[in-house]
Amino acid sequence: SQKIEQNSEALNIQEGKTATLTCNYTNYSPAYLQWYRQDPGRGPVFLLLIRENEKEKRKERLKVTFDTTLKQSLFHITASQPADSATYLCALDSGSARQLTFGSGTQLTVLP
Amino acid sequence: DAGITQSPRHKVTETGTPVTLRCHQTENHRYMYWYRQDPGHGLRLIHYSYGVKDTDKGEVSDGYSVSRSKTEDFLLTLESATSSQTSVYFCAISETGGAYGYTFGSGTRLTVV
Numbered sequence: 181s182q183k184i185e186q187n188s189e190a191l192n193i194q195e196g197k198t199a200t201l202t203c204n205y206t207n208y209s210p211a212y213l214q215w216y217r218q219d220p221g222r223g224p225v226f227l228l229l230i231r232e233n234e235k236e237k238r239k240e241r242l243k244v245t246f247d248t249t250l251k252q253s254l255f256h257i258t259a260s261q262p263a264d265s266a267t268y269l270c271a272l273d274s275g276s277a278r279q280l281t282f283g284s285g286t287q288l289t290v291l292p
Numbered sequence: 293d294a295g296i297t298q299s300p301r302h303k304v305t306e307t308g309t310p311v312t313l314r315c316h317q318t319e320n321h322r323y324m325y326w327y328r329q330d331p332g333h334g335l336r337l338i339h340y341s342y343g344v345k346d347t348d349k350g351e352v353s354d355g356y357s358v359s360r361s362k363t364e365d366f367l368l369t370l371e372s373a374t375s376s377q378t379s380v381y382f383c384a385i386s387e388t389g390g391a392y393g394y395t396f397g398s399g400t401r402l403t404v405v
Contacts, residue, residue, distance in 0.1 A: 211391075212390075212391065214390075214393055214394075216394075221399075222398060222399070223382050223384075223396030223397050223398050223399050224335070224382075224394075224396050225396070226393030226394060226395065229391075229392065229393055269334070269335070273390050273391075278323065278340075278342060278389035278390065279325065279337055279340055279350065279389070279390065280337075280390050280394065281337070281351075282327075282334050282335040282336075283334055284332065284333065284334035285334055
């Protein structure tokens with residue numbers, strides 16, 4: 181069956197460092213992969229999408245990579261700030277299904 | 293969240309009672325989704341809609357039904373609420389079925405006692 185795993189439920193890093201979050205998947209052939217941010221008590225907010233034929237995508241301090249051979253995506257936040265503290269979710273689409281399947285998320289805490 | 297609202301935001305109900313949650317959008321997006329979010333399980337798809345009166349089941353559809361009689365409204369009904377349906381429910385919308393991301397509502401926290 182299809183499975184998405186995000187590395188460690190919680191990740192703590194020091195302000196100014198680069199945070200790296202991992203999303204691994206099995207038994208998928210996604211057309212694209214997405215990353216969302218979720219703050220406590222709020223709905224997820226879309227951040228970035230990367231397609232299967234793209235290796236890397238950037239948006240301001242965010243960078244996403246997508247390795248379809250390793251079946252893995254890495255999500256980087258450079259120069260991290262306490263305001264980046266949140267839970268980050270990855271989500272995969274299997275193309276024709278017109279729906280996303282989400283990982284359980286990684287809770288990031290940026291320490292001042 | 294801009295263009296999508298969920299109601300109610302919080303609800304406590306008794307086991308065995310029917311419950312309806314509402315999702316309303318002003319974006320005229322074709323696709324609408326209902327997810328539930330539970331600790332350790334993440335977001336799981338309950339039902340989704342790809343047009344008026346067009347709906348399909350998701351991963352955890354047992355005990356739930358949906359209706360979409362207008363583009364802007366997507367209703368989720370718990371036919372006979374159980375304690376296992378205590379959860380936070382999120383509605384999401386998409387213009388293209390996810391190719392450019394989903395927009396989520398703020399969620400409904402449902403407690404079944």
